[in-house]
Amino acid sequence: MAKLTQKDFLKGTIKHIDMKKYNVVPMVEAFENMAYSSRDLARASKIYHQMLSDKNCSVILCIAGSLISAGLKKIIVDMIQNKMVDAIVSNGANIVDQDFFEALGYKHYLGSQHNADDNLLRDLHIDRIYDTYINEDELKECDETVHKICNSLEPRPYSSREFIWEMGKWLEKNKKGKDSVVYNAYKYGVPIFVPAFSDCSAGFGFVAHQTEHPTAHVSIDSAKDFLELTKIKIKAKETGLMMFSGGVPKNFAQDTVVAAEILGAEIPMHKYAVQITVADERDGALSGSTLKEASSWGKVSTALEQMVYGECTTLIPLIIGYGYHKGAWKKRKATNYVKFLQDEDKKVAALKAKENKAKK
Ligand SMILES: NC(=O)c1ccc[n+]([C@@H]2O[C@H](COP(=O)([O-])OP(=O)(O)OC[C@H]3O[C@@H](n4cnc5c(N)ncnc54)[C@H](O)[C@@H]3O)[C@@H](O)[C@H]2O)c1
Numbered sequence: 001m002a003k004l005t006q007k008d009f010l011k012g013t014i015k016h017i018d019m020k021k022y023n024v025v026p027m028v029e030a031f032e033n034m035a036y037s038s039r040d041l042a043r044a045s046k047i048y049h050q051m052l053s054d055k056n057c058s059v060i061l062c063i064a065g066s067l068i069s070a071g072l073k074k075i076i077v078d079m080i081q082n083k084m085v086d087a088i089v090s091n092g093a094n095i096v097d098q099d100f101f102e103a104l105g106y107k108h109y110l111g112s113q114h115n116a117d118d119n120l121l122r123d124l125h126i127d128r129i130y131d132t133y134i135n136e137d138e139l140k141e142c143d144e145t146v147h148k149i150c151n152s153l154e155p156r157p158y159s160s161r162e163f164i165w166e167m168g169k170w171l172e173k174n175k176k177g178k179d180s181v182v183y184n185a186y187k188y189g190v191p192i193f194v195p196a197f198s199d200c201s202a203g204f205g206f207v208a209h210q211t212e213h214p215t216a217h218v219s220i221d222s223a224k225d226f227l228e229l230t231k232i233k234i235k236a237k238e239t240g241l242m243m244f245s246g247g248v249p250k251n252f253a254q255d256t257v258v259a260a261e262i263l264g265a266e267i268p269m270h271k272y273a274v275q276i277t278v279a280d281e282r283d284g285a286l287s288g289s290t291l292k293e294a295s296s297w298g299k300v301s302t303a304l305e306q307m308v309y310g311e312c313t314t315l316i317p318l319i320i321g322y323g324y325h326k327g328a329w330k331k332r333k334a335t336n337y338v339k340f341l342q343d344e345d346k347k348v349a350a351l352k353a354k355e356n357k358a359k360k
Contacts, residue, residue, distance in 0.1 A: 012110035015266040016074035028222030043323035044306040051240030052328035058236035061091040068098035089249040092200025101178025109133040146205025157221035189336035230259040240272030246287025254299040
């Protein structure tokens with residue numbers, strides 16, 4: 001038998017679903033009169049529609065798991081382009097390994113969880129996410145591009161939001177990734193925070209950069225991320241959380257209420273909250289903890305929250321698709337929190353210049 005090569009496995013590609021094509025409103029509304037998960041899903045969809053209808057509410061989207069590689073990229077891009085989200089908190093895998101990776105021109109491939117020979121895949125430099133394949137050699141290009149971006153920047157600490165903005169700028173300069181989350185967030189002024197930024201492909205680029213430049217290098221300031229997101233919460237006052245999966249982004253966004261309190265700001269808890277997850281609450285861990293539980297910590301109001309238990313690829317097109325087709329976003333104004341944070345940075349730079357002048 002002829003020896004199998006990468007080409008035998010990397011054939012059909014993952015296609016990103018276009019929620020604009022499917023008006024799910026009548027089906028989701030029919031779910032309201034059913035039971036169990038369908039009724040939970042209908043309530044979650046209505047809460048998202050309420051977030052978008054509330055002109056004082058800023059929507060924070062939290063993303064964990066592997067969702068961009070699974071075909072949900074276009075939904076997130078459509079959310080950015082249609083003012084259905086004001087800030088994003090994500091894990092690194094979605095933003096760097098998957099979105100930025102595709103922005104460089106690479107694809108995710110239809111694989112199989114049933115008959116995968118993982119040793120053979122290993123030999124062929126193919127990585128597997130359940131039923132999806134990735135060309136590992138291409139993924140290394142993604143690490144290398146992050147490395148190059150690091151080398152091109154002034155050596156200092158950056159919030160992940162600042163660094164991801166630089167990634168968007170790099171895409172614009174190199175005319176790549178017009179359909180990516182990173183590029184569209186850059187273009188539309190939606191900040192993206194990745195609180196555990198080194199825990200993905202970006203980490204490899206940073207390790208290489210810092211080894212080459214041991215005394216003066218680019219680093220990520222995770223505390224600045226938290227301060228920036230807290231500043232957004234204070235400015236926005238009313239907020240709604242749309243949480244895909246759980247993980248670090250869920251807690252990071254929820255905790256801004258507590259951080260704002262510590263800064264002496266009088267701001268409300270997150271007014272709306274929806275989480276879609278397969279995690280359950282029995283292990284006491286964060287991902288499965290209910291939004292009711294979060295209210296005992298003073299983070300989420302209990303009136304308009306909904307957990308939906310199930311896998312994201314099937315539920316997100318319904319919940320976000322409902323929000324899209326109901327159309328409340330048409331009356332929303334763009335918040336451009338990137339500009340707000342850049343203005344905050346300018347204030348700090350001016351303060352620093354004043355202090356330096358006084359020292360001389
Ligand atoms: N996900 C990946 O394949 C991957 C790849 C490289 C690096 N990483 C890094 O590993 C760290 C942890 O990964 P994580 O953020 O995905 O956290 P995680 O694996 O802990 O997932 C968070 C929670 O979301 C649930 N969940 C995940 N996918 C879901 C889905 N499709 N539908 C419903 N629920 C879902 C999980 O069951 C879990 O309870 C991150 O820093 C990330 O950057 C992840």
